[in-house]
Amino acid sequence: MSAQLPREKVPILLVDDQPEGLMALEATLAPLGQQIVVARSGREALRQLLNQDFAVVLLDIVMPGMDGFETAQLIREREKSRNTPILFLTALSRGEVPEFRAYAVGAVDYLLKPYEPDILRSKVSVFVDLFRKTEMLRRQAEALREAQRREHERELAEAHQRLEVERSRWREELLRKEMETGRNQQRWLEAVLTTLPSPLALLEPGTGHILFANRAAQSLADGALVYPEARRLNTELVFTDSEGKQLPDESLPAARAARGELLSGVPVEWRRGEQRGAALAFSSRLPPMHGRPETALLALLDVTALHVTERNLQRAVHVRDDFLSMASHELRTPLTSLKVHVQGALRAAHRRGEEPLPVAQYVAKLETLEHNVSRLALLVDNLLDISRIHTGRLDFELAEVDLAAVVRDVASRFSEEASSAGCTLSVRAENPVVGRWDYSRVDQVVTNLLANALKYGAGAPVELAVSEEASHATLEVRDGGIGVREQDRYRIFERFERAVPHEHYSGFGLGLWLVHEIVTGLGGSVTVESPPGQGALFRVLLPWSREPQATEWRKVAQG
Known part of the structure; x- marks a missing residue:
């Protein structure tokens, strides 16, 4: 396609305050056949430039009010007319024209009056051709943009058509994925419900058919609370209410929930031989939703551990x-x-x-x-030690202690009591056995063990022995009394526990417990050996030095 310049008349702006000057310019430029617009002042020229664009502005320099330089400056400051060519005309002599200022305000050239008409027409023709070419490029650009717009609209229409086809395919794929997602979510929910520790079952109203039961419901009472066939297989399993009255099948939580009853913490207990169990039943009705019919929900709370705690x-x-x-x-x-x-x-x-x-x-x-x-002081001290151990505040004052000396001193204090009990008291603790312990607590350990030996070994010899090893000191208290049964050898070190009835032997059942707590707090251990018919031997091992930890006391007390 050949590019042709537009043939419309090109606007040319003539600015001069002298009418004869304007007439001369019009006459000179008339042969060009273009649109001539005149302005008789700089302000009028600015108003004309607001209305349309011009190929060139012929601007007189010397004008009253606003001269040509000021007018040119304002033309250049306006964004739309910034690139409009300005040709200065002046009657000043060449030496009087401030050329630098003319070019500084954006003039492309200047002519002195009187000017040569052919030269003026030649210069203006250049700007007219430039304007036309610029206009042609603008129109071509607009035509290109319009063609691109139409092409773009056509492509958009085709893309829209393809998109509709794709959307249809996507909708089908999305529907398929949603259905698959729904199935996956159902599987995931069933997996979550299956692993829940709380027994849960979904039943069909009326029939009681089990739609779903998680693992906890299947294992609770061997599943007999939910599945009737499990109850028929477990013939020894008996269900009762909280008062011990046996429950028939129709009174069990699953049957009641299927009938539409809303259960709220209904108790049910069961037994099979020595095994016992208990649960609280809750039920509700799930209305039809998401394409599923009405469903009965049964939840069971296993309270067997709570009954044991009770x-x-x-x-x-x-x-x-x-x-x-x-x-x-x-x-x-x-x-x-x-x-x-x-x-x-x-x-x-x-x-x-x-x-x-x-x-x-x-x-x-x-x-x-x-x-x-x-005796009263000892009883009160034991009671106070119970409180201290329970709160984790049993005090230790560590210092150098001779275990052998403590044993001899305690044995001396118990000489009359041993005589009254008919026991011969022997001590093997000649050499010093020194460790970093609490004197009063070690004294309390020896006192309680010796008092225990005299109580349960009355009439038989009692022996105390102290020895030392590389890592610990050893205290042994042996009696020839009734001994300790094997099933009681751990229980006697617990609080308030006794291996014999209170009616036969006095005491709180605290002495051996305090021995265990004190020795453990010092980092040691206490054990008992009792061969049948040979009394009891209590052995205490105390490490040479250890800082007792309060946290250990709290753990023992809380346990």
């Missing part, structure tokens, strides 16, 4: 009551003796006219009082 708590309460009974009895015995002796002493002191009792009798009474007070 029995343990009841046992703990029973143990507490027994302990309080024992404590009142144990505390009353020395208090009664103290009261009797104090009352006797007061009566003797108030008798008049009688000779005073001999000093030996007073000493005997005081010794009895001192013995009972010591």
Whole structure:
């Protein structure tokens, strides 16, 4: 396609304040056959430039108000007319024209009046041709853009058509994927429900048919709470209510939920031989949704462990009551003796006219009082140690302690009690055995073990021995008493536990427990050996040095 210049008249702006100057310019440019627009001032020229574009502006320099330089400056400052060619015309002589300023304000050339008409027409013709070429390029660009727009619209129409086809295919694929996703979600939900620890089942209303039961529901009571066939296979399994009344099949949670009953924590218990179990039943109705019919939901809460805990708590309460009974009895015995002796002493002191009792009798009474007070103090200390161990605050004051010296001292204090119990007391602790321990706690360990040996080994010899090894010191207390049955050898070190009835032997059942707690707190261990018919041997191992940890006491107390 050949490019042809547009033949429309090209606008040329003539700016001069002199009418004769404008007439001369019009006459000179008339042969060019273009559109001539005149302006008689700079301001009028600016208004013309606001309305249309011009191929060239012929601008007189000397004008009143706003001269040619100022007008040119404003033309250049306007974005749309910034590139419009400006040709200055002036009657000034060549030496009077400030050429640098003319070019500085954007003039492409200037002519001096009187000008040569052919030269002026030649210069203007150049700008006219340039304007036409520019206009042609603009129109070609617009035509190109229009062609591109039409092509683009055609391509868009084709793309839209292809897109509709693709959308149709995508919709079909999406529907297929949604259906597959729905199936996968159902499988995933069933997998989640299957692994839940809470028994859960979905039943068909009316028939009671099991639509789904997770693993926990299948294992709870061997699945007999949900599946009727499982109940028929477990003939020894018996279901009862919370009062122990046996439940028929129609009264079980699954049958009631299928009938539409809304259960809220209904208890059901079962037993099979020595095995026991319990659960709370909850049910609700799921309305039809997502293409599924109405469904009965049955949830079971296994409370077997709670029942076991309840029995343990009841046992703990029973143990507490027994302990309080024992404590009142144990505390009353020395208090009664103290009261009797104090009352006797007061009566003797108030008798008049009688000779005073001999000093030996007073000493005997005081010794009895001192013995009972010591017994009371020991009982109170044991009770305080229970509280300290429970709160993790059993105190240790570590220092250099001679275990052999502690054993000899305790044995000396128990000499009269051993004699009263008919026990010969022997001690093998001649050489010092020194470690970093708590003196009072080590004394408490030896005292409790010796008191235990004299209580349960009355009438038989009692031996205490101390030895040392590379890593620890050893304390052994042997008696020839009733011994400890094998099934009781761990239980006797627990709080309030006793291997024999309280009616036969007094005490709180705390001595050996305190021994275990103290020795463990010092990093050691205590064990018992009791061959049949040979009494009991308690062996304590104490490391030479160890900082007791409070956290261990808390763990023991909480356990």
